[in-house]
Amino acid sequence: MESLKHRAKAVGVKQTAEAVKSGSAQTVYIAGDADSALTRPIAELCRTHGTELIYVGSKKELGRACGIDVPSAAAAVLKC
Template structure:
């Protein structure tokens, strides 16, 4: 994973997807499907690039942490303008 701004872990990744700032989502193949399924489904629904990684340990290492991670995302600084309008109920 590149050294850009990121969300690490299932909760942070889901939060980034909901806010519309996730640009690429990484999911560990050996993570609990009950944890990763909502992330995968939302990524697909939002047409966010989804990349599978062999293991939680490898994903955690790539994110610079000493423990495994089930999911991670590269995030933009600000949500796209159209995402802000959608959240506010606009066009």
């Protein structure tokens, strides 16, 4: 998750889903405490597009890793 602070990223459910759909997401992170109704479609997109998917502890943790002061359910590191 350290790469989230220093690399181009998409943060939030909508931006992460768009990054996966467009093929620009390298790795997707989903918070374990996020509502599955929001994150399940992203997980399915990752499987369909062959994008690496990693579950992390919490939305607060993920937001902090992204360098933002609010919780985030999902984020993606973008391809260079």
